Amino acid sequence: EAGVVQSPRYKIIEKKQPVAFWCNPISGHNTLYWYLQNLGQGPELLIRYENEEAVDDSQLPKDRFSAERLKGVDSTLKIQPAELGDSAVYLCASSSGGSYNEQFFGPGTRLTVL
Amino acid sequence: GNSVTQMEGPVTLSEEAFLTINCTYTATGYPSLFWYVQYPGEGLQLLLKATKADDKGSNKGFEATYRKETTSFHLEKGSVQVSDSAVYFCALSAGGTSYGKLTFGQGTILTVHP
Numbered sequence: 001e002a003g004v005v006q007s008p009r010y011k012i013i014e015k016k017q018p019v020a021f022w023c024n025p026i027s028g029h030n031t032l033y034w035y036l037q038n039l040g041q042g043p044e045l046l047i048r049y050e051n052e053e054a055v056d057d058s059q060l061p062k063d064r065f066s067a068e069r070l071k072g073v074d075s076t077l078k079i080q081p082a083e084l085g086d087s088a089v090y091l092c093a094s095s096s097g098g099s100y101n102e103q104f105f106g107p108g109t110r111l112t113v114l
Numbered sequence: 115g116n117s118v119t120q121m122e123g124p125v126t127l128s129e130e131a132f133l134t135i136n137c138t139y140t141a142t143g144y145p146s147l148f149w150y151v152q153y154p155g156e157g158l159q160l161l162l163k164a165t166k167a168d169d170k171g172s173n174k175g176f177e178a179t180y181r182k183e184t185t186s187f188h189l190e191k192g193s194v195q196v197s198d199s200a201v202y203f204c205a206l207s208a209g210g211t212s213y214g215k216l217t218f219g220q221g222t223i224l225t226v227h228p
Contacts, residue, residue: 003157004157031214033215033216035216040220040221041220041221042118042203042205042218042219042220042221043158043203043216043218044218045215045216048214048215055214056214056215091157091158093158095214097214102160102163103160103216104160105150105157105158105159106157107155107156107157108157
């Protein structure tokens with residue numbers, strides 16, 4: 001079974017440019033998460049989807065970040081415009097739901113903003 | 115709010131040494147507790163979990179016991195191998211408004227030398 005797929009793996013952009021990250025969760029997983037991982041830190045939740053509904057986006061900086069999960073499968077996370085402080089690893093995870101259920105993580109996208 | 119505190123790293127050990135990585139947490143209610151591992155160049159993987167007090171999670175020779183009285187979930191392994199070199203994250207998942215969200219510690223880098 002394929003794991004969580006993310007692309008691109010690496011992205012280098014100049015500040016003020018837009019950037020988008022794509023995630024394909026494990027087949028059948030209704031719950032999808034986007035996490036932000038700064039260097040030397042643990043991941044922090046940005047947004048959680050149940051199917052196509054964003055049920056927790058309280059940590060998403062909505063002035064520049066947006067996300068969508070059309071049709072309840074793939075998801076895209078966008079930053080516009082990017083700032084220097086956005087340099088980090090963006091992780092996507094999926095699960096079959098529930099507080100106890102394992103979240104499966106993708107390899108992440110490492111963003112560098114110059 | 116919920117939080118997880120891990121022992122400062124990095125931790126450097128010789129092969130076959132005993133490993134302990136301390137983890138304590140603060141949470142409302144009765145969270146589930148997890149240890150995730152991140153091998154170089156790979157995504158986060160669930161190592162073990164415990165969902166209620168006094169549960170012991172175990173996998174690949176690693177163990178951790180959910181201690182409600184000390185709010186701890188320390189990771190142990192009796193004899194580490196070079197292949198255990200990775201970053202280890204303690205995490206919790208609580209209910210209420212944090213349902214489904216993983217709160218991570220800052221991670222502990224483990225390096226095992228032959």
